[in-house]
Amino acid sequence: MARERLDSTRTIIGSLRHPQLIFSLFLTTFLITFSTQSIGPLLTLYVRELNPYTTSLAFVAGIVASAPGVAALVSAQRLGRLSDQYGAERILFWALIIYSAFLIPQAFVTSTTQLIVLRFGLGFATAALMPSVQSLLRQHTPSRAAGRIFSYNQSAQFMGNLLGPLFGSQVVAHFGFSALFIVTGLIMLTNALLEKSNVQVTLHPNTK
Secondary structure (H helix, E strand, O other), X not given: OOXXXXXXXXXXXXXXXXXXXXXXHHHHHHHHHHHHHHHHHHHHHHHHHHOOOXXXXXXXXXXXXXXXXXXXXXXXXXXXXXXXXXXXXXXXHHHHHHHHHHHHHHXXXXXXXXXXXXXXXXXXXXHHHHHHHHHHHHHOOOHHHHHHHHHHHHHHHHHHXXXXXXXXXXXXXXXXXXXXXXXXHHXXXXXXXXXXXXXXXXXXXXXX
C-alpha cells in the first residue's frame, strides 16, 4: 500500500484563509508561555524578598504559585460560555488586557498577601488565554491542515517554555523583580493590541 504523501509546509500555509491571523496566534501562544515562564520559576525568590524573615517560605510560595490555578479552575467554564457567546477573539483581547492589569501591579506589592490577591486575579485571565487561542486556530484552519498547525502552535509554546526562564533570570539579575513584572506586563499589553489589529485586518477589514 502506497504511503500517503504529506503536504509541504508551503502548501499548508497556502491553504489557510487568514495566514496572518494564524501566525499572530502562534506569536500570542509564545508570548503567553514566555511571560508565564519568565516569572514562575522566580516566584519563590520574590516571596523571600517580600518577607525575608518567614519561616514557612515553601508554604507561602506554594500558595502564591497556586493562586492563579485556583482562579482558573473556578472560572474556566464560565469563560468558555462567554467565548461562545461573544467570540474567542474578543475574549482573547480582554483576557490579555486583564492579564497585564493584574501583572504590572505585582511589581509594587509590599506583602505576600497583596501578591496572592493579584496572582488570584491573574488566574481569571489565564483561564481564557490558551482556550481562546486554540478556538481561533480551530475556526480558521482547514481540517486537512489542523494537525500541522496545532503542532506549530505547540512548538511556539515550547519555545516560550525555553526562553522565558532565561529572559526572566537575566532581567531580575540586572534590574530586579519589579522590572520583570513591568516588562512582561507591557509585552502582554502590546500583544493584546497587535492581536486586536490582526483580527481587525483579517476578519473585519471593512469595519471602522
